[in-house]
Amino acid sequence: MQTNLRGRDLIGDLDFSKEEVETVLEVAFDLKKKKALGEPTPYLRDKTLAMLFFFSSTRTRGSFEAGMAQLGGHAAFIESATTQIKHGDTAKEIGEIYGRYFDGLAIRHCDWLEGNKYINEVARASRVPVLNMQCDIYHPFQCLADLMTIMEKKGRDLRGKKIVVSWAYAASYLKPISVPQSLILQMPRFGMDVTLAYPPEFPLMPEIVEEAQAQARKFNTRFEITNDMVEGFRDADVVYAKSWGPLLTTTDPTEGKRLQDMYKDWITDAKKMSVAKPDAIYMHPLPADREIEVTNEVLDGPQSVVYDEAENRLHAQKAVMALTM
Ligand code: CP
Numbered sequence: 068m069q070t071n072l073r074g075r076d077l078i079g080d081l082d083f084s085k086e087e088v089e090t091v092l093e094v095a096f097d098l099k100k101k102k103a104l105g106e107p108t109p110y111l112r113d114k115t116l117a118m119l120f121f122f123s124s125t126r127t128r129g130s131f132e133a134g135m136a137q138l139g140g141h142a143a144f145i146e147s148a149t150t151q152i153k154h155g156d157t158a159k160e161i162g163e164i165y166g167r168y169f170d171g172l173a174i175r176h177c178d179w180l181e182g183n184k185y186i187n188e189v190a191r192a193s194r195v196p197v198l199n200m201q202c203d204i205y206h207p208f209q210c211l212a213d214l215m216t217i218m219e220k221k222g223r224d225l226r227g228k229k230i231v232v233s234w235a236y237a238a239s240y241l242k243p244i245s246v247p248q249s250l251i252l253q254m255p256r257f258g259m260d261v262t263l264a265y266p267p268e269f270p271l272m273p274e275i276v277e278e279a280q281a282q283a284r285k286f287n288t289r290f291e292i293t294n295d296m297v298e299g300f301r302d303a304d305v306v307y308a309k310s311w312g313p314l315l316t317t318t319d320p321t322e323g324k325r326l327q328d329m330y331k332d333w334i335t336d337a338k339k340m341s342v343a344k345p346d347a348i349y350m351h352p353l354p355a356d357r358e359i360e361v362t363n364e365v366l367d368g369p370q371s372v373v374y375d376e377a378e379n380r381l382h383a384q385k386a387v388m389a390l391t392m
Contacts, residue, residue, distance in 0.1 A: 269313050
């Protein structure tokens, strides 16, 4: 167990070493057990977290806010639109000033080519830990919850297990690419074989894919890319299929929608799930476009673990907050 996380930021998935992520998971499982038993866990009594949102949220806001209260502290929900950020408060000023009010700063900023840069600028000016609640590049807390969920369903030793991280069609909006990027970076470190599936116009950032491939080589796991959703699903233990925007191809929403609409058949349905292992689990961070991205039959079916996955956001985040703040 690593005991030196106090004061640390979590912005990118590889900011914590594999051993440090194992520590987070150990604490998360303990916190989950204690919550089930009704045992109080006031590890952050009198501490405060600022939650600064530039983008909407259901799970992230709820789980960070509930988590801080369960740890004996308080979380302040701050929407960027109701601050003076649009009137000139810079990232440096937010880091300097909120770093003096609060014991931790959590930020969600998903704007393409802006979010990660902003969070890092805040972190450079902040004297307290900065936690990434999702940016344009990474969604590290979702990924920790996903890893925790996979371990609960498939065992702690994931060597030889296959996860397919697949693009899926969506009609609602061009979703960030941060979830698949975090998954392909983190899962090789825990022994999983990764298959990344997407239509040609929907690649991830080349530098992230290269880093994921380097992690796969380091941990002696397989890493494959396919442009065929069904081939990606073949023999998978974990099906993680969600939509993301064609951000490396175009940032024009109209052109992006046209590209998305070319792949309406990239829906997760029972037929595609039947290509995966019979005991495969289906994962999605939510929200999902029902009957477009995934059928109700799969999302509400016996292979779906999406509610456990959403629950584990709470426990994983409490673990990181308790260890860093
Ligand atoms: N999965 C996830 O991050 O959910 P929210 O966007 O609702 O926070």
